[in-house]
Amino acid sequence: MRMYDIITKKKHGEALSKEEINAFVEGYTGGDIPDYQASALMMAICLQGMTSEETCALTMAMADSGERLDLSAFGTLTVDKHSTGGVGDKTTLIIAPIAASVGCKLAKMSGRGLGHTGGTVDKLESFPGYDSSLSPEDFFRQVSEVGISVIGQSGNFAPADKKLYALRDVTATVDSIPLITASIMSKKLAAGSHSIVLDVKYGSGSFMKKAEDAEALARGMVEIGKSCGRNIAALITNMDTPLGHAIGNSLEVCEAIEVLSGRGPEDLVTVCKELATTMIRLCLEKSETEARALVDNAIKSGEALETLKKWISAQGGDSSYVSSPDKFRKSTIVHKVLAKEDGYVQHINAEACGIASVTLGAGRITKEDKIDHAAGIILYAKPGMKIMAGEPLAELHTDKKESLPEAEKMLLDAVRIGAVKPETLPIIYKVVG
Ligand code: URA
Numbered sequence: 459m460r461m462y463d464i465i466t467k468k469k470h471g472e473a474l475s476k477e478e479i480n481a482f483v484e485g486y487t488g489g490d491i492p493d494y495q496a497s498a499l500m501m502a503i504c505l506q507g508m509t510s511e512e513t514c515a516l517t518m519a520m521a522d523s524g525e526r527l528d529l530s531a532f533g534t535l536t537v538d539k540h541s542t543g544g545v546g547d548k549t550t551l552i553i554a555p556i557a558a559s560v561g562c563k564l565a566k567m568s569g570r571g572l573g574h575t576g577g578t579v580d581k582l583e584s585f586p587g588y589d590s591s592l593s594p595e596d597f598f599r600q601v602s603e604v605g606i607s608v609i610g611q612s613g614n615f616a617p618a619d620k621k622l623y624a625l626r627d628v629t630a631t632v633d634s635i636p637l638i639t640a641s642i643m644s645k646k647l648a649a650g651s652h653s654i655v656l657d658v659k660y661g662s663g664s665f666m667k668k669a670e671d672a673e674a675l676a677r678g679m680v681e682i683g684k685s686c687g688r689n690i691a692a693l694i695t696n697m698d699t700p701l702g703h704a705i706g707n708s709l710e711v712c713e714a715i716e717v718l719s720g721r722g723p724e725d726l727v728t729v730c731k732e733l734a735t736t737m738i739r740l741c742l743e744k745s746e747t748e749a750r751a752l753v754d755n756a757i758k759s760g761e762a763l764e765t766l767k768k769w770i771s772a773q774g775g776d777s778s779y780v781s782s783p784d785k786f787r788k789s790t791i792v793h794k795v796l797a798k799e800d801g802y803v804q805h806i807n808a809e810a811c812g813i814a815s816v817t818l819g820a821g822r823i824t825k826e827d828k829i830d831h832a833a834g835i836i837l838y839a840k841p842g843m844k845i846m847a848g849e850p851l852a853e854l855h856t857d858k859k860e861s862l863p864e865a866e867k868m869l870l871d872a873v874r875i876g877a878v879k880p881e882t883l884p885i886i887y888k889v890v891g
Pocket of ligand 1: 542623632638639641
């Protein structure tokens, strides 16, 4: 089977066979197919698409390209959650302790932030001492005793995706529904949880700019998960604007603690409650009403907050920060950005806010960069809000004085103000599955 022929077939819009897809994934992962041929195929898939059979074959081949985590010791109690990425997305820090506090088991591998989106592991490492590289024995023991452990991506899980994602990232081939489907679902299938909840984002801060595209992506992923015997559902949520007020690692942890304490911004609370309800509904086979009541009670009783403390401390972190978030180090500079005109906030570009927070030190431009856990943005403005010139739109937190002018300009450009009160979109567009 020649790679040249596989590329040609896809270039002409023909469907690839399972054998051809397997040969490509094996050959590329094993180093026998060069990057230039793999990128040509990625581009052809971007332009010509794939049938659902092809997407399913690609997902399976990628999931089987390395190890699979065996979570069978926990029966059907394991549940995983995946977000397609966003700005201010701290939902895992909130929903994981809620779900674990009512009996779900979360054995989760999470990513670090790269580009304008943040990563859960970086946020967790805001807690001094948090160890995101536990041994497999400690990881399993903690899931069994606390109900939850979140570590960085380790081991040899879906290595085909690791290689292909890095290639797609630099060849403008990320935004393809079949390729995103195979990338996400191969990792989720290899990660072994029985139930899977996907948070598929759409809007300016995500790969899918339109809700309809996010829905097509969500439906494809749910179909593949079901065909592999998993309990799976997807929420399609708005990422046109950052989620909540906080962007940046320890700032987001503080906001997550707020939500677990029964407070917090409405958009974030709504998404978290819906995600946690869906996780519990799938994992513990509860009705929606029962699951919703369990979520409300986990927050109200303080059980979810207690579970967060146990989780952080089991993983070596200082859990006293959960009771006293004031202990998190503050940036040396906290600068208020003031509105230049009166009006209603029309839109806040999530991607631009993410890039501004990276400029302040909250994220990485290359994988080797060190991040500043205290840096980031607190947004006061939200779409629909009335604001007067001179009132604060946001606070910039940084130790890098030289980054302020650029970050302030980005932030001012990201917030659009107009005379008419805009219609704001609901935070949850649809639940699929
Ligand atoms: N997230 C992933 O894990 N893969 C993609 O292709 C896009 C978003």
